Amino acid sequence: xxxxxxxxxxxxxxxxxxxxxxxxxxxxxxxxxxxxxxxxxxxxxxxxxxxxxxxxxxxxxxxxxxxxxxxxxxxxxxxxxxxxxxxxxxxxxxxxxxxxxxxxxxxxxxxxxxxxxxxxxxxxxxxxxxxxxxxxxxxxxxxxxxxxxxxxxxxxxxxxxxxxxxxxxxxxxxxxxxxxxxxxxxxxxxxxxxxxxxxxxxxxxxxxxxxxxxxxxxxxxxxxxxxxxxxxxxxxxxxxxxxxxxxxxxxxxxxxxxxxxxxxxxxxxxxxxxxxxxxxxxxxxxxxxxxxxxxxxxxxxxxxxxxxxxxxxxxxxxxxxxxxxxxxxxxxxxxxxxxxxxxxxxxxxxxxxxxxxxxxxxxxxxxxxxxxxxxxxxxxxxxxxxxxxxxxxxxxxxxx
Amino acid sequence: xxxxxxxxxxxxxxxxxxxxxxxxxxxxxxxxxxxxxxxxxxxxxxxxxxxxxxxxxxxxxxxxxxxxxxxxxxxxxxxxxxxxxxxxxxxxxxxxxxxxxxxxxxxxxxxxxxxxxxxxxxxxxxxxxxxxxxxxxxxxxxxxxxxxxxxxxxxxxxxxxxxxxxxxxxxxxxxxxxxxxxxxxxxxxxxxxxxxxxxxxxxxxxxxxxxxxxxxxxxxxxxxxxxxxxxxxxxxxxxxxxxxxxxxxxxxxxxxxxxxxxxxxxxxxxxxxxxxxxxxxxxxxxxxxxxxxxxxxxxxxxxxxxxxxxxxxxxxxxxxxxxxxxxxxxxxxxxxxxxxxxxxxxxxxxxxxxxxxxxxxxxxxxxxxxxxxxxxxxxxxx
Numbered sequence: 121x122x123x124x125x126x127x128x129x130x131x132x133x134x135x136x137x138x139x140x141x142x143x144x145x146x147x148x149x150x151x152x153x154x155x156x157x158x159x160x161x162x163x164x165x166x167x168x169x170x171x172x173x174x175x176x177x178x179x180x181x182x183x184x185x186x187x188x189x190x191x192x193x194x195x196x197x198x199x200x201x202x203x204x205x206x207x208x209x210x211x212x213x214x215x216x217x218x219x220x221x222x223x224x225x226x227x228x229x230x231x232x233x234x235x236x237x238x239x240x241x242x243x244x245x246x247x248x249x250x251x252x253x254x255x256x257x258x259x260x261x262x263x264x265x266x267x268x269x270x271x272x273x274x275x276x277x278x279x280x281x282x283x284x285x286x287x288x289x290x291x292x293x294x295x296x297x298x299x300x301x302x303x304x305x306x307x308x309x310x311x312x313x314x315x316x317x318x319x320x321x322x323x324x325x326x327x328x329x330x331x332x333x334x335x336x337x338x339x340x341x342x343x344x345x346x347x348x349x350x351x352x353x354x355x356x357x358x359x360x361x362x363x364x365x366x367x368x369x370x371x372x373x374x375x376x377x378x379x380x381x382x383x384x385x386x387x388x389x390x391x392x393x394x395x396x397x398x399x400x401x402x403x404x405x406x407x408x409x410x411x412x413x414x415x416x417x418x419x420x421x422x423x424x425x426x427x428x429x430x431x432x433x434x435x436x437x438x439x440x441x442x443x444x445x446x447x448x449x450x451x452x453x454x455x456x457x458x459x460x461x462x463x464x465x466x467x468x469x470x471x472x473x474x475x476x477x478x479x480x481x482x483x484x485x486x487x488x489x490x491x492x493x494x495x496x497x498x499x500x501x502x503x504x505x506x507x508x509x510x511x512x513x514x515x516x517x518x519x520x
Numbered sequence: 521x522x523x524x525x526x527x528x529x530x531x532x533x534x535x536x537x538x539x540x541x542x543x544x545x546x547x548x549x550x551x552x553x554x555x556x557x558x559x560x561x562x563x564x565x566x567x568x569x570x571x572x573x574x575x576x577x578x579x580x581x582x583x584x585x586x587x588x589x590x591x592x593x594x595x596x597x598x599x600x601x602x603x604x605x606x607x608x609x610x611x612x613x614x615x616x617x618x619x620x621x622x623x624x625x626x627x628x629x630x631x632x633x634x635x636x637x638x639x640x641x642x643x644x645x646x647x648x649x650x651x652x653x654x655x656x657x658x659x660x661x662x663x664x665x666x667x668x669x670x671x672x673x674x675x676x677x678x679x680x681x682x683x684x685x686x687x688x689x690x691x692x693x694x695x696x697x698x699x700x701x702x703x704x705x706x707x708x709x710x711x712x713x714x715x716x717x718x719x720x721x722x723x724x725x726x727x728x729x730x731x732x733x734x735x736x737x738x739x740x741x742x743x744x745x746x747x748x749x750x751x752x753x754x755x756x757x758x759x760x761x762x763x764x765x766x767x768x769x770x771x772x773x774x775x776x777x778x779x780x781x782x783x784x785x786x787x788x789x790x791x792x793x794x795x796x797x798x799x800x801x802x803x804x805x806x807x808x809x810x811x812x813x814x815x816x817x818x819x820x821x822x823x824x825x826x827x828x829x830x831x832x833x834x835x836x837x838x839x840x841x842x843x844x845x846x847x848x849x850x851x852x853x854x855x856x857x858x859x860x861x862x863x864x865x866x867x868x869x870x871x872x873x874x875x876x877x878x879x880x881x882x883x884x885x886x887x888x889x890x891x892x893x894x895x896x897x898x899x900x901x902x
Contacts, residue, residue, distance in 0.1 A: 146616035149590060151583020153559035153615075153660075159546040166552075166617065173646045174620045193549040198618045198646065201696055231550075236698045280800065286745045293744075343798040347746035350735055355744040397786060398799045405735025503792075507785045507822045 127188040142167035178209040194228040215261035263307035264295035391443040394453035424456030464489035534571040536840030537562035555615035560656035561856035595644030610675015611649030612657035618647040648693040655706035662895035677719035688724030705754035712761040737779030749796035749809035792827030807861035825865035
């Protein structure tokens with residue numbers, strides 16, 4: 121019997137499929153674009169798949185067939201869509217489907233369909249739970265908490281996988297946001313009142329921060345983890361669309377605490393690796409969101425802009441708010457030089473918009489930034505020479 | 521490092537892409553659902569090397585055009601909420617992988633030629649048209665200088681309408697699948713070529729695009745996702761192709777613009793290539809996505825184009841084609857985007873000889889200026 125490693129015997133050789141007449145792929149014209157020299161297994165499975173779709177058959181054996189097609193071509197979106205249709209139509213149990221998806225997701229991390237199908241399954245589980253008033257024990261296996269655990273295990277293997285991080289954000293936004301009409305409490309075995317649910321949600325967010333910290337501990341340059349940190353702290357639970365298109369309203373005290381915590385955390389991480397662009401981008405993002413001037417970080421930044429052996433006297437004093445660069449780090453750090461120049465430029469801009477200010481003070485500020493940009497262009501960051509020269513040029517126009 | 525006599529091996533790249541046009545090994549079954557896109561990368565690379573006419577025969581090019589037209593579909597949307605408001609949709613499928621109708625009998629020679637749209641009626645719930653494939657099919661036809669007499673423009677407009685979501689984003693196929701900025705871009709590019717935006721809610725789509733702007737200055741694939749090169753290109757190109765009446769809504773604030781420029785420039789690595797996300801290694805495709813994004817912002821001059829060309833030089837494979845990084849296996853995607861980057865970020869002289877001369881590229885549509893002009897002139901619905 122003809123057999124393929126991944127998907128078992130050919131469908132054409134299976135007695136239980138005798139009732140189906142396979143539909144071969146459409147005969148293409150003489151000059152097809154990028155024709156694929158299909159393997160026998162793929163040709164066989166897709167011939168049966170087309171026949172089943174044409175007949176509109178929605179049955180358990182179609183689950184097996186679509187699984188074969190997906191294993192041979194995980195990007196076959198029609199097989200994924202049809203598979204989901206079957207699951208809904210025959211009320212197929214979700215726990216085994218979910219277990220299969222754990223395997224397929226791990227093997228095909230970069231395929232869009234793998235992650236989209238998971239979303240549909242989670243939403244279906246939530247629907248079945250709410251319709252059965254929590255009685256559908258099968259659906260409970262797909263709890264968002266279990267999902268977060270699975271995603272964490274996948275991210276341990278491929279730390280920057282874009283789809284996986286995006287999916288984690290979707291799970292959090294869908295089941296752990298007060299703005300969502302779904303909640304992870306649907307999956308809990310004991311009912312919670314509103315207050316308990318809200319406390320539970322907050323404890324989940326603490327766990328999420330701890331998870332991100334473990335990812336950053338493994339790789340401090342994992343920008344996906346930094347982005348996720350920003351998401352949890354400042355995006356989740358807010359109307360993302362509104363916050364990004366309009367100015368953020370005044371921060372309340374709780375949010376101010378988060379901003380303070382994030383600034384301290386990021387400073388510590390910069391101290392460990394002063395050239396890490398991810399951490400600098402993050403701290404810039406937090407300052408801008410909270411409308412805190414860059415100059416508030418002047419005393420933190422200065423030690424990072426000097427070479428070893430050029431420390432200022434007060435660098436010796438231990439200041440917990442402003443951790444010093446580790447002795448092994450490569451100094452001066454270009455991102456710190458850039459930040460310092462930005463402080464001067466932004467100060468100049470602020471002075472310029474305050475009408476009574478002296479033109480001379482504006483110039484003075486900008487003239488402090490120019491040599492820094494020059495040192496970046498000539499010495500510390502020559503890859504971006506043209507960019508630094510452009511910054512100098514703009515400042516010189518302002519000065520003249 | 522001496523730049524003595526670097527060669528851009530156009531002939532080998534053209535041959536590499538030509539081989540893909542003629543066939544793909546069965547181990548790449550994943551290509552089955554994106555053949556129209558692979559065709560675009562290959563034809564686009566032939567267009568950029570200006571070797572399409574000398575390396576391929578007229579009969580082959582005619583055959584490819586026919587094949588693309590075979591992918592044009594017409595079918596009814598299934599709308600569960602309102603049966604009364606059913607509308608057929610058109611557009612192109614990626615290939616015949618889900619086509620189930622019988623091929624027509626060979627055309628009788630006495631049948632008159634018509635200019636009517638030739639489309640197959642299909643069940644679009646199982647064999648749907650695809651937005652990204654529609655964009656790549658149209659550009660491929662423009663590369664092949666088709667006159668678009670057979671294009672079902674109403675069908676394409678209805679596809680755009682059927683794929684737009686409530687939040688302004690688009691799905692790839694009607695009513696199904698994920699929605700993100702890749703499909704917004706292809707929808708906008710199609711509207712731009714048709715010079716017809718009536719089928720979509722442009723304002724909503726712009727709000728969706730802006731929700732993907734991140735604290736780093738780049739755009740993510742979906743709101744709050746990490747900034748990355750491909751989506752940033754899609755968003756910036758989308759914001760620039762809109763008609764004048766949306767220009768103010770589609771513009772970034774000066775602060776946002778400066779932050780985007782900073783992030784894009786930051787992605788150029790010391791080896792000359794670009795990474796797609798902060799602190800990642802360079803990958804040839806981002807030489808296009810990030811380079812074109814800076815061009816769209818009118819800041820192409822900030823790129824060290826010679827270093828970029830040198831990186832791409834090292835990504836060339838000896839068998840032809842470009843891989844994502846030096847010594848990597850080549851593929852049509854990285855080959856096309858590397859050439860497109862070199863056509864935008866031009867280098868000549870000082871070690872870069874005549875072989876680096878490439879036709880000019882339209883950064884908004886991602887096609888040579890001549891192909892883009894052809895597409896716009898022939899798609900416009902009069």
